[in-house]
Amino acid sequence: MTLLAVTPTALQALWLILVAVLWIGYLVLEGFDYGVAMLLPFVGKNDKERRVLVNTIGPVWDGNQVWLLTAGGAMFAAFSGWYATLFSALYLPLFLILLGLIIRGVAFEYRGKRPDWTWRNRWDWAAAIGSLLPPLVFGVGFANFLIGLPLKDVAILNGATTVPVYAGETLWAGGLFGLFSWFGLVGGITFVLVFLTHGAIYAALKTKGEIHDRLMKLALKLGIITAVPGIVFVLGANIRKMLPGQLDSLRAVAWIAGILLLVLFVGAIFFVWKGREGIAFILTGGTIAMCAVMIFAHLYPGLGFDNTGLKVVLDITTASSSPTTLTLMTVAAAILVPIVLLYQIWTYTVFRRRLGVENIPDDVDEPVVVGG
Numbered sequence: 001m002t003l004l005a006v007t008p009t010a011l012q013a014l015w016l017i018l019v020a021v022l023w024i025g026y027l028v029l030e031g032f033d034y035g036v037a038m039l040l041p042f043v044g045k046n047d048k049e050r051r052v053l054v055n056t057i058g059p060v061w062d063g064n065q066v067w068l069l070t071a072g073g074a075m076f077a078a079f080s081g082w083y084a085t086l087f088s089a090l091y092l093p094l095f096l097i098l099l100g101l102i103i104r105g106v107a108f109e110y111r112g113k114r115p116d117w118t119w120r121n122r123w124d125w126a127a128a129i130g131s132l133l134p135p136l137v138f139g140v141g142f143a144n145f146l147i148g149l150p151l152k153d154v155a156i157l158n159g160a161t162t163v164p165v166y167a168g169e170t171l172w173a174g175g176l177f178g179l180f181s182w183f184g185l186v187g188g189i190t191f192v193l194v195f196l197t198h199g200a201i202y203a204a205l206k207t208k209g210e211i212h213d214r215l216m217k218l219a220l221k222l223g224i225i226t227a228v229p230g231i232v233f234v235l236g237a238n239i240r241k242m243l244p245g246q247l248d249s250l251r252a253v254a255w256i257a258g259i260l261l262l263v264l265f266v267g268a269i270f271f272v273w274k275g276r277e278g279i280a281f282i283l284t285g286g287t288i289a290m291c292a293v294m295i296f297a298h299l300y301p302g303l304g305f306d307n308t309g310l311k312v313v314l315d316i317t318t319a320s321s322s323p324t325t326l327t328l329m330t331v332a333a334a335i336l337v338p339i340v341l342l343y344q345i346w347t348y349t350v351f352r353r354r355l356g357v358e359n360i361p362d363d364v365d366e367p368v369v370v371g372g
Helices: 010-043 047-057 061-078 080-089 091-110 117-147 182-206 210-238 248-273 277-299 323-350
Strands: 149-152
Touching: 010 047, 010 061, 010 117, 010 182, 010 210, 010 277, 010 323, 047 117, 047 182, 047 210, 061 080, 061 091, 061 323, 080 091, 091 117, 117 149, 117 182, 117 210, 117 277, 182 210, 182 248, 182 277, 210 248, 210 277, 248 277
Parallel strands: none
Antiparallel strands: none
């Protein structure tokens, strides 16, 4: 079994934790607006109901998306070897995520440009498809991180007697279709269903009247359906061989997080049944957070790569940036992250009221101006 090149420093461990926190923020916040957008063509019976759904996420969806950019930027700055290998080897899956983000962004902007049902219906379907791609691909990707992405050993070291530094081209040795194992597919399906449930509960929390009642019934059905692949995903993530360098203590953390996420999700279903969507939404958010904790506990220290038999490993130590870079990033994060959190809290506070069809004005065509 290949071991760590050197013992990780406190800063390296800290930044893996901070990257995990950024991913948690992204998955929890962007997760519900993915879910709402995926439900858009199915829940809204008419244009006003669909406009209600769009307006539940309208003030926040683009801000939620920033968490993904921040998480990717932190990976690039803190663990350049990790970022380089993922973004070169998994180029096509990441392109599909980008394509989905572009499609849903354009759909939200263009659906209201014409007061025509056919026009808006097409853009609603575009928003649903664009919102389906990212959770599906992320679910498949994270599942493969848990299995361990195989690498081909073509990296080099800077200095034979010094600390090994990632300075080469340790690339993925697998193929695209190899990502779609049974566990990879379970991961993709689980992420999509959890986000659908999370989104239905959020939309119910933000709406009133008939559409609220319909969303609550749908959330209960989705929650029951999601429980089955969710259990399979948790068991599959934790009942498997350990990757090189993994710690027994962190595997125990992953088991605890996996059990907690199942308990939280069952609690969310119970409170949906009781009509308490506020508590249910907090619990589905906690479910997604615990899922990320479980995944990142398995990613330490190998970052989701299978280094078995390699002479040069790609892990938290060899993929890391310099101590100076990590120190500067820590100072910047300590200043900027609280500001971002305060701004997002303020945004959600301002737009906290529920919406109904009575709050949506009728479409009025642009008046025709004759004679300038």
